[in-house]
Amino acid sequence: MIKISGKHQVSIFGEFSDIVPTSETILSILNSFKGKDFIPGTVREIAKIGTGNEIRLQLATQNKEWLVNFLTNRIDIEKNPIEGDGDNIGNIQNFVEEAVDICKRIIKAFKIKSYRLSLITTGMLDDMNSSKLDAIYIKLFNPISYYRKNIPFEWNFRTGANTEITIKNKKERLNVLTSLNRIHGLIIHQDVTQNFDRIEIQFDINTTHENKNQRFNINSIIEFLNQAIEIRTQLITDIKEHINV
């Protein structure tokens, strides 16, 4: 169903203001990431501009397929599409395994814990003709008569729900968000441009923000991600069934 894979991201939230690009930190991270193709660099955190603490550590592969941003209150582990149709992203399981390996190395270097976890994945559905796109709109929105007569060329369908999972034998509340968006744009690949009119799909599964106790370790991250993958799989199955693609 998902034809083009977009960015995939695992984020861990915590107090990471000390992880700044000093020589000491870089040496520590280089040591932990030995054997990986990550290059240390810097990234600017816009929210912190003017605080004197906006330049943060970043690890990147040369082609920017993988980026690890060490921001003040979160660490984002991203895998970005760099090949046609985002084929390099691979399946969710492989992405998560790699992200967990990166988390282990980060924890080894900085002995951190976190209070919030998230998994975000994006992609685009198969190419469809406009009548199919319109039919999906009608099915999802049950629109008012104006938009039933004048079918929108662009729309956003975003749904958020709460559920519970168990991490380290404790209940954790989750936000489960799904977005289906009809979008237009341009794909540029090796100097060839192509217009598109497709449905973008985004899943954002994260533990809720209320509990600020730094309670998550590497096992919690693994437990969370495995359950988040299950929820994501269920959502994909449900969407496929509902919109019939």
Add this chain to the structure above:
Amino acid sequence: MFKKSIPKFIIYDQKYDQNFLNIDNQDIYSINGHKYESNYFKVNQKSTESTNDTVLRESYESFKNHNKEKIIDALLLNDFEYGYNSTSEFIIQSLFKENSIFTKDLLNDIFISNFDNKIIIIGLLKTIAHFEYTDISPIGPTMALAALSYSDPEVQECGIRAYENWGHADSLKVLNKIKCEQEWLSQYINQVIEILEEELIIYGTTCTKN
């Protein structure tokens, strides 16, 4: 792990971001990050990117578009001679006066995206070695340390030489912590440490040896 490929960019016609969940009142974006999408946690699910952030990002993109090739071309000239300022140094100094923040971001960008190009990496290391340590931090020392993971000994040497040139008190601290497998590099690091320590004893500080 990574494969070489020309990145594929997808540009949305929509003028607003695709927003995800509101998390922690933070709006986070890297101005020199990958340009594929803009899917970030936002303050409010209905919020769009703030005008300031857009301006900043667009300003950086414009700065980068104007100057990236100019810097790379200058680095490829490889006109580094003892006692003379290289073309790249001249250009980067002048960009620093224009916008030091963007210049550092751009140098970081060039360093990462050209990491497999020895000439550019050596050129960058030789150029940044001539800047004041505090002016070029943190990106300069980050590059110098990243150079140690390079397979080519000439690049590794340039990384150490940058620390030697900066002659900053931090240099000594860092050099003392570097553990490397190659004997020649260890010897070189030890020589630099000795010189810097000597300067510390004589002058009470190390001095920059541009």
